[in-house]
Amino acid sequence: MTRMRYAEALNRALHEEMARDERVCVIGEDVGIYGGVFKVTKGLRERFGDLRVRDTPISEQAMTGLAIGAAMVGRRPVLEIMYIDFLTLCLDQLVNQASIVHYIWAGQASLPFVLRTQGGAGAGAAAQHSKSLDALVAHVPGLKVVAPATPADASGLLVAAIRDPNPVVFLEHKLLYNTTGEVPEGDHVVPIGQAHVAREGTDITIVASSKMTLDALAAAETLAAEGIDAEVVDLRTLRPLDRETIARSVRKTNRALVVNEGWTTGGFGAELSAVIMEDAFDWLDGPVRRLGTADRPIPYSLPLEQAAVPDAAAITRAARLTLAG
């Protein structure tokens, strides 16, 4: 185990995979000479050269297509899209092109590429640099979507994503880059599609992902002081969703709160809520509650931003209400 920051864990995974497999290449805005605006691609260009590590023009549509085409002919591109807010520019290529190839072509080609991006509020980056658009991509068959919360999962899932023969949208969070944690040595792979119980408890299940997992864990400590024993399920992968781990937990605790940093209406929490109804309705002692970001463009001013986006305190309050319901 080595203690490192989330951004360093991602960086280490990229270094190791580029060294292990010469088909892996890294493309994106500012990823080369500068090493990425969040420093996740630091040192790659120096080590692997500017053929395999490319600074690109600010052309998100073309770069997403580029990743698809290169993957189609045998490369394993890792594309960095600087902010998830810019994913809207990639959507045609992701939704109408990448997602259909394996199934519609009846298995004639696979697309082993990773689209890394980061989202989330809390940095005062305002309405066009703070969103969480998980639901947008998790809606689409053929894409895989992962959203790690810890440095260990960030590195293990990135390795798994690079080795996966499908398009993987890899969601990072800007407030997680500087968080630290222990990361296993050696060939550390976290399988895509497996949630994990980040904290065991008996009274309520809180389902979360990415930064919301850390907030849910903090909320669980507050709740514990009140005598409420919360279980936190960290999804890690949003698509394909590990329904079993969610259902197993809810069947045990009989109460469920789902948390996702995206907008509430039509958000990923709605999906989680429906899945719990389908898989564990008979075990529920009250309605599933969901918590998401307020249904407004994310405002800039600190009190407004804080009011819009869930945090540990909001999760704590929502958990109490869930238990009262």
Place this chain on the structure above:
Amino acid sequence: MRNAPSAEDIARMYRQMLVVRAVEEQLAVLHRQGKTRGPIHTCIGQEAAGIGATAPLEREDVVTSTHRGHAHFVGKGLDLRRVLAEIFGRVTGYCRGRGGHMLVASAADGLLGGNGIVGGGIPIALGQAFGFQLDGSRRVAVAIFGDGAAQEGTCHEAMNVAGLWKLPMVFFCEHNLYGLTVHARYQSSVPDLHVRAAGYGMPGVMVDGNDLLAVHGAMRDALDRARRGDGPTFVEAKTYRMTGFSTSDMGGYQPEEEMREWAARDPIARTRALLATMLDESSLEAVERAAAEEVEAAFAQAMADPFPDAAELDAPEYAVAEARP
């Protein structure tokens, strides 16, 4: 003339053009009889462009096509019976009937693939060319698209990157004067699109798209240039579709005089006249008979082929192993 095709080469391309014409005329008949599903886009009048662009390619070269791709499929050497089976939704089709006429793809033949999104294939070809550049191979990626698609952002972004990185790629624009029902004069800032190439650091050439040898020659030059490592070329083929936009076009926007003018430049009649200076009449008739027989047999077989079982809907969402052309 350098690279001048032999009489046999021209006869082979003439036969391919005849196959495309006969297929599309028969599809129109079957459409009127209610025996086709969905819109079908024909390239009647554009066969010299579509065949001239694809016939000079090697098997390892790849093509991204459009919604109007029948000539590209034939020129790239796909099996006509399997193309037709795809159009009729049969399990023997290239995509087991999952794609339909706009989404035919044959990885083995480097046809990667048709596309129902205008301009959607251009950045994918860019990525294929990027992959070939990294491989150091002599393969070339050809993006075929219309004058309408040339107005999409994808086209401009991809031209910039291809010119910047000197990728082994050909932008082949089939300028048929219309994007759906709207004349190019209402869509394009310039009447001749190849002039835009200069702004993206690549040569642009314009050819009479109804002159098979002119198209073929321009394409050969562009391919040579790409294989030499000198980068992309933009080839603009001026042509005309002598029918409606698709089988569901209600017409009324193509002036009769324009239709008459272009009918006089029918690429099939022109290619026949050219061949008549090289072959005797009975050889020409033999080519024509062979084309007709090939088409008849392919229709008979494809329409007798089975549909996929509805249970095939559940085919896997994801690839489990890498598959590549």
